[in-house]
Amino acid sequence: MVRLAVMALVVGYSVIMLWPYLVASLVRGSAVTAWNNVATAPIRGRMPASTPLPGAEVGADGIIVEITNDLLDPGGIKIAEADLDGATARLAAAKNYLQGVQDLDNDRRTRRRLHAANYRADLDAEIGVMQAKMALLNAKVAAATQVADRTKSVSDSGYRSRDYRDEAVIRLSEAQVDLAAGRMELERAQRRRAAADQGIFLASDGSSVNWAYDDQQQAKTEIKRAQLAVDQAQAALGKSSHALEAARQAFRLQSKAPVLAPPGATIRSSIIGAGAAVEPGNPVATWIDCRELFIDAPVADAALPLIPLGSEAEAIIEGENHWLPARVVALRGAAETIGVTDIAAVAKGRGRGDGQVLLRLEAESGEFHACPVGQAAYVHFPNAGVLAVLMARLGLH
Secondary structure, three states, X not given: OHHHHHHHHHHHHHHHHHHHHHXXXXXXXXXXXXXXXXXXXXXXXXXXXXXXXXXXXOOOOOEEEEEEOOOOOOHHHHHHHHHHHHHHHHHHHHHHHHHHHHHHHHHHHHHHHHHHHHXXXXXXXXXXXXXXXXXXXXXXXXXXXXXXXHHHXXXXXOOOOHHHHHHHHHHHHHHHHHHHHHHHHHHHHHHHHHHHHOOOOEOOOOOEOHHHHOOHHHHHHHXXXXXXXXXXXXXXXXXXXXXXXXXXXHHHHHHEEEEEOOOOOEEEEEOOOOOOEEOOOOEEEEEEOOOOOEEEEEEEOOOHHHOOOOOEEEEEEOOOOOOEEEEEEEEEOOOOOOOOOOEOOOOOOOOOOEEEEEXXXXXXXXXXXXXXXXXXXXXXXXOOOHHHHHHHHOOOO
């Protein structure tokens, strides 16, 4: 009798300690679930006349609804267009001014080439006259030399006075001076002619001629200033063009925008009614992705430490006859659970003091005829058997 009493006591204690685990094992209190996602309004506007019904699938374009803002002011585009027109006009004016300055400079250059050609021709003629004059002066010096030689003989013989000889010497000296001056003048003219071939035009006194360099620096400065004005106008035009494109893009984005979800997602609920006004960030609808399924499994606190994060498990869904692999992705104690605001369905078998295990169901969505979110399920944890739980309850683990 004592043995029977002890055995009955042990059995009773075991049943009491294992009762939460046995209930979770015998009753399919877990649930197939998915993450709740909220789609919000991207712009201010108005909902369409019809909204998708709960359970509808999002199409391939990913659009749940499209919000339209009919009251959007297009004034920014008008201002940007006016700025672009002004920038275009300023660029055309700058180009016209540059063209005018360049035309004036081309005319100046043409006149300069004509003056240069005439200058070279005159200088060639002047050099020719000088060369002829030099030939005459050479002949004059030669004649004066002969006369001086003859007068010296005559003077030395006593037929003429010494003054006669001195006069001949003076004439020879004058001829030699004229020859030296002519030679110097000829060399100076030849140097001016050589410089003219290099684009340097000098007067006879060595100064620059007015037609060669007059207004040249001013013309270059004005051309550079006009080119800078064109560059600045071109940059302003590009800036205005980009501003107009940005204004148009902003208007397009603010006038009509879709509320998006992944293609194939399932609509859970419509939060905003048809035709209602919305502000940016207002919740519009909730959706789930049935291609990423989870299982919410209630687990006794004694078994919760026996289930490591990332461990493998097996699950069977109500109405199915085969086990599906699953993997633990989250653990929560009884004081902290993931609720209906986070997941689409919660386990119905959770009692007071039960923890929570969230498992990712490693199965293809094509294995199910319909989205199984909300269906009951049973999960088997290999690391949390009856014996392991009992030992954990007794503090022997």
